[in-house]
Amino acid sequence: MPADDARTPALRCARLRVEYAGRPAVDDVDLAIAPGELVAVLGESGAGKSTLLAAVAGLVPLAAGEIWLSGRQVAGPGRDVPPEHRAVGMVFQQYALWPHLCALDTVAYPMRRAGQARPAARARAAALLDQLGVGHLAHRRPAELSGGEQQRVGLARALARDAAVYLFDEPTAHLDPQQRLAFQAEVRRRQRAAGAAALYATHDAGEALALADRVAVLVGGHLAQLAPPAGVYGHPASIAVARLTGAASVLDARLESAGTGDGAELVLRIGGELVAVPGGPGITGAAHVVVRPEWTIERGPFRGTVTEAWFHGAHTDYVVEGRFGTVTLRRSGQQRHAIGEQIEWGLARGWAVPTGTAGAGQPSAIVAPG
Numbered sequence: 193m194p195a196d197d198a199r200t201p202a203l204r205c206a207r208l209r210v211e212y213a214g215r216p217a218v219d220d221v222d223l224a225i226a227p228g229e230l231v232a233v234l235g236e237s238g239a240g241k242s243t244l245l246a247a248v249a250g251l252v253p254l255a256a257g258e259i260w261l262s263g264r265q266v267a268g269p270g271r272d273v274p275p276e277h278r279a280v281g282m283v284f285q286q287y288a289l290w291p292h293l294c295a296l297d298t299v300a301y302p303m304r305r306a307g308q309a310r311p312a313a314r315a316r317a318a319a320l321l322d323q324l325g326v327g328h329l330a331h332r333r334p335a336e337l338s339g340g341e342q343q344r345v346g347l348a349r350a351l352a353r354d355a356a357v358y359l360f361d362e363p364t365a366h367l368d369p370q371q372r373l374a375f376q377a378e379v380r381r382r383q384r385a386a387g388a389a390a391l392y393a394t395h396d397a398g399e400a401l402a403l404a405d406r407v408a409v410l411v412g413g414h415l416a417q418l419a420p421p422a423g424v425y426g427h428p429a430s431i432a433v434a435r436l437t438g439a440a441s442v443l444d445a446r447l448e449s450a451g452t453g454d455g456a457e458l459v460l461r462i463g464g465e466l467v468a469v470p471g472g473p474g475i476t477g478a479a480h481v482v483v484r485p486e487w488t489i490e491r492g493p494f495r496g497t498v499t500e501a502w503f504h505g506a507h508t509d510y511v512v513e514g515r516f517g518t519v520t521l522r523r524s525g526q527q528r529h530a531i532g533e534q535i536e537w538g539l540a541r542g543w544a545v546p547t548g549t550a551g552a553g554q555p556s557a558i559v560a561p562g
Contacts, residue, residue: 200263202227202389203248203357208257210243216255217243219413225357227262230383230390232400234424234436235410241393244410245359248391249282250275262356276305281350282359289334289342289349295321296330299348306353320348324378340371347375351382358383360392364399376403397437401425409433425484427543434482434543439509441483441519445544447475460544463516465493467539475544482543485509485522492538494519498529512537 258268299317496514
């Protein structure tokens with residue numbers, strides 16, 4: 193794979209496997225990221241997100257597979273390039289700032305390791321800290337910085353490397369909402385300006401969907417789905433993916449009839465009611481139907497009892513139970529329905545997944561008439 197090929201991925205992982213005590217933490221992962229692209233790695237705790245990033249950085253050995261950076265193999269059978277010789281910059285969840293170094297020397301360190309003279313490295317470090325709004329804190333040590341300030345120093349240190357790939361390991365986990373938004377905007381701005389790829393691990397679906405060009409969903413160490421944000425949210429490959437990517441109700445359904453060809457109509461029975469929808473192949477009998485709260489409408493064939501109501505400012509979510517099961521409905525504005533009230537609802541959109549695809553599978557779309 194020639195490094196000067198414009199189509200060469202900034203990062204390519206092939207059949208990647210990492211083990212701890214003989215058990216796989218990441219298993220059979222194939223992933224390629226283009227220069228300038230940000231891929232969010234989304235998964236619950238223990239799914240393998242940090243392990244995947246650590247493998248790319250060279251901090252953990254591979255049990256199998258290969259890693260390539262800009263066309264150069266850095267890990268694989270008989271090859272393991274040390275972290276300091278990989279073109280990656282990493283921002284850790286716990287910041288990992290050296291307690292004995294001030295912010296200026298922390299940011300200058302990667303450039304010093306790369307061979308730059310001390311004055312030049314410190315001048316570049318000072319400029320990076322200024323650009324991130326913490327230049328006035330250059331001579332403070334980590335204990336003298338707030339969490340948000342430490343995070344910006346960590347970002348500056350990562351940017352100090354001439355990296356092909358930036359790795360972010362849940363970098364906003366300890367930031368308040370305002371700091372989190374500011375940091376996300378800064379990450380996107382800097383990464384785009386550098387033209388580098390980025391792998392951004394998070395357990396926050398909203399963060400992944402807002403930041404990423406594509407989202408890689410990890411379930412139990414396996415890559416369950418890789419798609420643009422709208423794809424993993426609107427067309428989840430499994431129930432597990434649906435629940436990881438946002439609020440989702442799962443209703444049991446059964447296919448009653450289906451046409452043939454593109455745009456063929458499916459007729460599904462949900463809670464005793466028939467819903468006619470256009471859709472494709474993939475549903476042959478029993479199915480699960482994913483319903484996002486905002487995919488429901490106020491009029492329709494279903495009736496149920498409100499068991500919970502949650503006001504969120506711009507909207508209120510209602511948990512409703514009936515013959516169909518349990519579903520969460522979203523309505524704009526303040527609470528309008530009381531606990532115990534019977535209400536009607538309909539399905540504006542859904543996504544059907546064949547049964548037996550809790551972790552993976554090939555779903556088909558369903559869109560009900562509004």
